[in-house]
Amino acid sequence: MTFEYGKLTYLEIKAMVEEGYMAVLPTGCTEQQGPHTSVDFDTWLASELSISASERAYEKYGAKYLVVPTLPFGPTPEHRNYGYGFIDIPQDLYEGLIYSVLKSLAQQGFKKIVIFRGCGGHHLDHVAEKFNSDFNGVSVTYIPHYPFYDVWCKYGDPNLPGGHADSFTTSLAMFKRKETVREDKIYNPYSDEPDWEDPNLDFYKYSKTGVIGDPTQATEVLGEKLWNSTVDAVADIFKEIAFN
Secondary structure (H helix, E strand, C coil): CCCEHHHCCHHHHHHHHHCCCEEEEEECCCCCECCCECCCHHHHHHHHHHHHHHHHHHHHHCCCEEECCCECCECCHHHHHHCCCCCECCHHHHHHHHHHHHHHHHHCCCCEEEEEECCCCCCCHHHHHHHHHHCCCCCEEECCCCCHHHHHHHHCCCCCCCCECCHHHHHHHHHHCHHHECHHHCCCCCCCCCCCCCCCCCHHHCCCCCCECCCCCCCHHHHHHHHHHHHHHHHHHHHHHHHC
16 A cells, blocks of 8 residues: 555555545755755655555554655755755745645645645745635645654754754664764864754855754764654644544
8 A cells, every 4th residue: 555646656645635634734945954865855754754644644543645755856045055966945935846746636635734834944824824715615725843852852962053954864864774874974073053043044154064953972872762752742743633
């Protein structure tokens, strides 16, 4: 059994929509992830986590979700000054694309759609509000909060600086896709805490390597604990959306 929309035929999708399946839209991005992690990390995380959490939500709770193909690009202006490794989509174009995807899913009969963002810097509240207004009574979209910090505090040091390409994300990569991690490039550069609400945020002003926080505490063993707990946490979020 697959929970991946892209691996189904249109008739199989029709049958699953009629059976009450909901949709997950993972939104990734392509941007630098420090000197030690590949630029597709956020897209991979959004995709893999959405699929794994959908599987677990079905196994544990009977919640039914189909995960549509992950969008690999989004607004990444804060990464442009590293010079390489970014695909930056203007915010207005990005919002129009997301709205069109949501509209397409609503027209197919999906009653609930979860936007699962691979990048915390992507602001989609206005898109969700417009969609929910336009499709009131037909379909509704949700943008859940991340469980990442709470999961980190269970297994890692809550006082360890984090933010981008840190020990949390690096541990996940070491466990799930070790071949993409350049372990010899992991070190702790000094970086100031960015103003995350700055509309003109530029990571390069805070970190010349692109790392915000400390990635040196990352391990494969820690990554396994973080991954399993994160999948559980997202599956619980999917359950709440499905049955409320």
